[in-house]
Amino acid sequence: MATSMAAALAASLPAPQAAPTPAAPTHDVIPASMSKVIDIEAEIPVTSVQLDGLVVSKIIKHSSDSASHTAHGLLLGLDLDGTLEISGSFPLPHNSGDEDDRSSKTTGRYQASVLRSLKEVRADDSVVGFYQSTTMGAFFSHTLVDTQAIHQDKLRHGGIVIVHDVSQTTRGNASFRAFRLSREFLNAYRKNSFSARSLISNKLTFSSLLEEVPLKIRTNPLLSAFIETLTEPHRSTLPQAHPSETFSAAVPPLYSTSLDLGNAALTKNLEHVIETMDSYKTEEGNLAYHARQIAREKARAESYVAKRKEENASRVAQGLAPLPEEDISRLFKIPPEPSRLESLLLLGQVDAYAKTLEGTSSTTLVKMYAAKASSEI
Known part of the structure; x- marks a missing residue:
C-alpha cells in the first residue's frame, strides 16, 4: 500500500526539466590591490x-x-x-523564567x-x-x-x-x-x-x-559637529540678561551625576559582592561533597581489589585456580569529577564587583574630600 501510494505521488509530480546551462560570470576580477581588503575566505x-x-x-x-x-x-x-x-x-x-523549547x-x-x-x-x-x-x-x-x-x-x-x-x-x-x-x-x-x-x-x-x-x-x-555646536556656550542676545544666563548652551552640562555624593551605588555593590561570595561558598561546598564521595568510592574499589589479590594469592598457594577478575566499574559506581565552570564564573563576578567597588569608592572619596574642602572656604 505504501509503495503504491509513493508511486502515485511520484507520478503526480511534474517531470524534471533539464537544468539550464549556467551563464558565464560577468563580474570583474578583484584587483590585486584589494585582494587583502576584501577577505572572501x-x-x-x-x-x-x-x-x-x-x-x-x-x-x-x-x-x-x-x-x-x-x-x-x-x-x-x-x-x-x-x-x-x-x-x-x-x-x-526577553523570556521570563526558564527557557523552554517553545520560547527558543x-x-x-x-x-x-x-x-x-x-x-x-x-x-x-x-x-x-x-x-x-x-x-x-x-x-x-x-x-x-x-x-x-x-x-x-x-x-x-x-x-x-x-x-x-x-x-x-x-x-x-x-x-x-x-x-x-x-x-x-x-x-x-x-x-x-x-x-x-x-x-x-x-x-x-x-x-x-x-x-x-x-x-x-x-x-x-x-552629527559630531552638530552636538559640539549644541554643547558650546554662546553669548545671550537679550540686552538685560542675568549674569548666569550671559553664556548658555542648548545642551548644558549635567552636574547631578558628577557631583552626587550618595552612597546608594556603594551599598548595592556591597550587597552584590556578599551574595556572590555566598553563592561561591555554596558551590565550593558542593564540590567538596562530590570530592568526598569520589574518594570514598575509590577507596572501596581499591580495598576490594587488594582483598581479591590477597585471596587469589592464597588460592594459588593452595594449588587452586585464581578467581576471575571482575569489572570494577560495574561493582562500584564512581561518580565523575564535577565541573568547575560555575566556580570560575562566580570568581569572575566577584572580581568584577570588586573592581567596580574600588572605582566607585575611590571616586566617592575624592568627591567627599572636595565637598569638605569647598565647605571650609
Whole structure:
C-alpha cells in the first residue's frame, strides 16, 4: 500500500526539466590591490571592532527600557581588513523564567523574520555577534558563554559579544567592551571537561575565559559637529540678561551625576559582592561533597581489589585456580569529577564587583574630600 501510494505521488509530480546551462560570470576580477581588503575566505583575523554611533544609541535605549538586568540582541555588520564594522543591531525578546523549547522556537522565528525584513530593504543582515547588558561589570554567566560558543562555531571569524554596563551609563560614562572566547576555553568547552586536571592543562582561570578585542566608536562627522555646536556656550542676545544666563548652551552640562555624593551605588555593590561570595561558598561546598564521595568510592574499589589479590594469592598457594577478575566499574559506581565552570564564573563576578567597588569608592572619596574642602572656604 505504501509503495503504491509513493508511486502515485511520484507520478503526480511534474517531470524534471533539464537544468539550464549556467551563464558565464560577468563580474570583474578583484584587483590585486584589494585582494587583502576584501577577505572572501576569512583569512584575515579580526583585530579590532568598530561600533557605529547609532548602534550605541540602540543598545543604551534597549538596556534602559528592559525590565530585566540583562538585555540581549544581535549585532549586524561585516569584517573589512581585520576590523569588524558593526553598523546595525536589533533586540531579542526577553523570556521570563526558564527557557523552554517553545520560547527558543519563538525567538528563532522572530530572529529569522527580522533578518528577512532587513534583507528585503537591502540593509545589513549579516550577523556578526550579539550584545548583552550588565550591571557593575559582572557579565560572567552561562548564557553568555553558551551563546558565544554557538556563535564561535557558526559565525564568520567566530563573532564577538559586546558588553554594555548599565550602571556606568547612569553615572554618565557609556561603557562598551568587546570579547570573544579564548582558544583554551573552547578546547575545554568542546570536550565538556572542566575538571581540575583540565583547568590545569589548559591553564584556565576566570581571567582567561574571554579575551578582549579593542573597540572604538564611530560617529557621523556631521552629527559630531552638530552636538559640539549644541554643547558650546554662546553669548545671550537679550540686552538685560542675568549674569548666569550671559553664556548658555542648548545642551548644558549635567552636574547631578558628577557631583552626587550618595552612597546608594556603594551599598548595592556591597550587597552584590556578599551574595556572590555566598553563592561561591555554596558551590565550593558542593564540590567538596562530590570530592568526598569520589574518594570514598575509590577507596572501596581499591580495598576490594587488594582483598581479591590477597585471596587469589592464597588460592594459588593452595594449588587452586585464581578467581576471575571482575569489572570494577560495574561493582562500584564512581561518580565523575564535577565541573568547575560555575566556580570560575562566580570568581569572575566577584572580581568584577570588586573592581567596580574600588572605582566607585575611590571616586566617592575624592568627591567627599572636595565637598569638605569647598565647605571650609
